[in-house]
Amino acid sequence: MAITYNNLYLDLRRRFRAAGAFDPTRAARELICSAAGKTYEEFVRDSRLYAPPETEREANALAERYLSGEPVAYLIGEWEFYGVPLDISRAVLIPRPDTEVLAARAIEMAQAYHEPRVLDLCAGSGCIGLALAKHVPDARVLLGELDEEAIKVCRQNIRRNEMSGRVSVMRVNALEKPPRQIGEFDVIVSNPPYIPTADIETLDTSVRNHEPRLALDGGADGLDFYRAICERWRDALRPAGKLLFEVGIGQADAVLRMMRAGGFGDVQIVKDLGDIPRVVCGTRWDTV
Numbered sequence: 643m644a645i646t647y648n649n650l651y652l653d654l655r656r657r658f659r660a661a662g663a664f665d666p667t668r669a670a671r672e673l674i675c676s677a678a679g680k681t682y683e684e685f686v687r688d689s690r691l692y693a694p695p696e697t698e699r700e701a702n703a704l705a706e707r708y709l710s711g712e713p714v715a716y717l718i719g720e721w722e723f724y725g726v727p728l729d730i731s732r733a734v735l736i737p738r739p740d741t742e743v744l745a746a747r748a749i750e751m752a753q754a755y756h757e758p759r760v761l762d763l764c765a766g767s768g769c770i771g772l773a774l775a776k777h778v779p780d781a782r783v784l785l786g787e788l789d790e791e792a793i794k795v796c797r798q799n800i801r802r803n804e805m806s807g808r809v810s811v812m813r814v815n816a817l818e819k820p821p822r823q824i825g826e827f828d829v830i831v832s833n834p835p836y837i838p839t840a841d842i843e844t845l846d847t848s849v850r851n852h853e854p855r856l857a858l859d860g861g862a863d864g865l866d867f868y869r870a871i872c873e874r875w876r877d878a879l880r881p882a883g884k885l886l887f888e889v890g891i892g893q894a895d896a897v898l899r900m901m902r903a904g905g906f907g908d909v910q911i912v913k914d915l916g917d918i919p920r921v922v923c924g925t926r927w928d929t930v
Contacts, residue, residue, distance in 0.1 A: 648689035650674060650698060654705050661709055669714050670705075676718040677701035711847045724773035729798045733791035734767040735857045741833055743914045744888045744921050745773045748831040751884045751923070752778045755828045761786055761878070763816050763832040763871065766857055768796040768809070770831055775809050784824070785811040789856055817870045826880045833888040834867030836860040864890060868897045872904035879926040886923040894919035 645653075651674045658666030675685050677700035678693065693701075704717050715721040715736040721728050723737035724745050730736060748770065752758045757780045762771030765785035775783045783805075785796045796811040803809075814820060816834060837858045842850060849858070860866050868887060879885060885906060889897050894911045901909045906924035914920035 644692045645698060646690055647674065647678065647685060647693050650693050650701055651685075651689070654701065657705060657709070663708075669708060672714050672718055673704045673708065674701055677704055711851060713848050713852055716852060723767075723769040724776075726769065726772050726776055726799075726803060728767050728769055728772070729795055729802060730767060731791065731795050732852065733789060733854055734795050735853055737767060737769040740914045740916075740918075740920055741770065741888055742773075743912060744831065744833060744886060745770050747912055747921055747923060748829060748884075748886050749774050749777045751886070752781055752829050756780065757782065758828040759826070760784070760829045760831065761824075761827045763814070763830055763875070764788075764834040764857075764867065765796055765811070766792055766833070768799045768811070770833060771809060772799055772803055772805065774829075774831070775805050776803070781808065783809045784827075785809065786814040786816070786824075787811065788813060788815050789854070792854075792857075816867055816875070819874045820878045824878060827878055827883060828880055829884045829886070830871075830875060830879055831886045832867070832871060834860065834871065836864045836867065836888075836890040836893060838862060838864040860890075864893060865896060865900075868893075868900055872900045872906070876905055876926060881926060881928045883926045884923060885926065886921060888920060889922055891918055894922055897922045 651670050654670035655666050658669050663669055678697045713736055715730045716732055721730045724742050752760055752774055760774055760781050760783045763786045765771055765787040768785045771783040771785045775781055787793050793811055800806055800809045835858050837860055839859055839862055842858055898909050901924045905927050907927045909924035911919045912921035
């Protein structure tokens with residue numbers, strides 16, 4: 643029986659709500675648009691039209707995969723972060739709203755410099771660095787990432803957002819000292835892996851079974867990357883340069899202490915919209 647785009651959307655939304663999906667409205671909208679090959683504006687325009695049978699079949703197939711635990715962003719291959727459209731693959735984490743708190747603070751700090759040089763370390767999709775480049779037009783941004791597949795996603799996103807003149811990507815290991823040729827930065831921002839190894843198996847199945855373990859596993863206590871970056875990457879910052887981290891629940895105080903011990907002053911903790919300490923940031927002192 644023929645069904646309109648709008649009724650197909652309403653049916654998916656009802657199913658997602660019944661299953662307790664986090665954001666059933668957005669999930670239904672994104673999957674319908676993907677199945678139909680339409681933008682959201684085109685979907686609204688055509689909402690009263692009948693969907694072709696193949697579109698209905700594709701939408702229902704995507705819905706079944708979503709209900710089995712596959713995240714929407716991986717199903718459709720893209721997502722948006724801080725106003726930046728991004729290609730997304732299973733090689734990278736899906737950008738979260740919580741990370742926009744980190745992006746906002748990094749943008750604010752970068753705006754204090756003239757033509758700032760910025761490093762997004764453990765870049766993943768490049769979401770933070772690209773958001774910063776969009777909102778700080780005179781910034782020069784380097785996306786630092788270890789995984790080759792994630793680097794491919796970074797390159798795709800640089801091209802997609804037409805930022806090849808101001809944003810580049812380089813293969814680096816955040817657990818090791820930076821290569822000498824990387825130079826110095828005014829701002830280093832990082833959302834590193836921070837889940838304790840033993841906790842990964844307790845994560846929601848959509849994360850545990852689908853998102854890359856390399857981007858989740860922060861070592862036994864979840865703090866391996868914070869220790870390494872504070873100890874080994876300080877000299878990649880210019881004097882009075884800024885270092886910003888996203889942290890997991892319960893990690894802010896430990897990261898604050900690491901930064902102070904590593905030669906950073908004016909260390910601050912910023913809470914997210916859920917009143918959870920989410921960002922720790924500080925300034926490189928000239929002496930330790």
